[in-house]
Amino acid sequence: MRDSWRRSITRELTRLRHDGPAALLWSLRITVAAVASYVVATLFFPGTQPLLAPLTAMLVVQVTPVSLLASGVDRVVAVVAGVSLAVTFAAVVPLEWWSLGLLILVAITIGQVLRLRSNLIEVAISGMLVLGVGSLGAESAAWQRLAETLVGAAVGIAANLLFPPKVASADAGRAIDGLADSVSELLTRAADELTELVAEGGEVAPAARTWLGEARRITHDIPRVGAALLHAEQGRRFNVRAVGTPNVGPGLRQGLEALEHSAVAIRGMFRALMDATHDATWLDDESAEDVLLGIAQTFRELAAGVDTFGQLVRDEADPATHMSPTDVQALREAREGLHEARARLDDLLMAGTAPELVELHAAVLSTVKRLLQEMDLDERMRRQVRLLRPARARPPAAEEPTPDAETQLLPRIPGERRDRPRP
Structure with missing residues (x-):
């Protein structure tokens, strides 16, 4: 039992030593992107607390570069669809249990038609938040939510371009x-x-x-x-x-x-x-x-x-x-x-x-x-x-054979039995 605990502790310490710096940098990237998007959003909407901007930035900045634009676009499309649907509902029906259920059903259906993948539920969330302010403030709430989402997505994309994630x-x-x-x-x-x-x-x-x-x-x-x-x-x-590194x-x-x-x-x-x-x-x-x-x-x-x-x-x-x-x-x-x-x-x-x-x-x-x-x-x-x-800039200066040189000669070791041919 003591040996098992010792192996577990050693394994966790090794994992922390290898993955700790990368995890810290990943956390800093997300934190900086979220704070920057909040600061930018407050410049557009002074006197408010635009928390949707950092939320969007956090969701966008954690994806890989190849899916970065797709994630940002999908999220913006989801918000636009949700707020547009909520403005329409607010102008026609009051906020009741049946209207809320109908809004969610229609929003999720629209998200499936638009193939929004992981951002599908964002259509219903945006619609519910905007519908909750009532018919009088629905239009202004819709525009603010859309603008905050655009700010968060833009800052998240910029953060990934300026501080790209490591090649994993x-x-x-x-x-x-x-x-x-x-x-x-x-x-x-x-x-x-x-x-x-x-x-x-x-x-x-x-x-x-x-x-x-x-x-x-x-x-x-x-x-x-x-x-x-x-x-x-x-x-x-x-x-x-990834430029200049072997694939x-x-x-x-x-x-x-x-x-x-x-x-x-x-x-x-x-x-x-x-x-x-x-x-x-x-x-x-x-x-x-x-x-x-x-x-x-x-x-x-x-x-x-x-x-x-x-x-x-x-x-x-x-x-x-x-x-x-x-x-x-x-x-x-x-x-x-x-x-x-x-x-x-x-x-x-x-x-x-x-x-x-x-x-x-x-x-x-x-x-x-x-x-x-x-x-x-x-x-x-x-x-x-x-x-x-190609990765070595110059040959090793030491005269003693390196492990790589020994590896190169491995298939031709004198006196070594040759491998049997495969059937």
């Missing part, structure tokens, strides 16, 4: 690496628990069902990572801070898709393990212990490959990152481990055994092949080297 590629890389860590941790835990069950003579099927449930949860979390990547991709467009979006997209396919394959592997160990007769054989221990070893090799792949994707999000000798060694070991697992499972399938074991070995072998094909650690490493070369 690094955040997307961390999110993808976090997904890889979840898969890797599940495989490592499954390997450790399977080894303990073999030593203690416990049942494997219930544990496999638990691992399968955890794998399902991880795959259900993939859309959240995809949203972070989409935000990073949109954040580059029309963003002056790592396609590589990150390929990395997320590879992890998604790998996670689905791993989920199927756990399902095959659960089916193969449920009321199975082969578990009584003397060779069952060796089979399960071999599967546990394969889990560890898969975990090392997924963890290394996630780190490579995260490094690719920041092309200035230099791979350390430890990272290079981890890449070597992960690559060799996956190929050893494939060779071992190929031999087991050729040897022939009980039908349940044949299906289980085939499922595990299919997962290993899927990870080898999807992640392609060598190509991912070469992609990072290609991105890194």
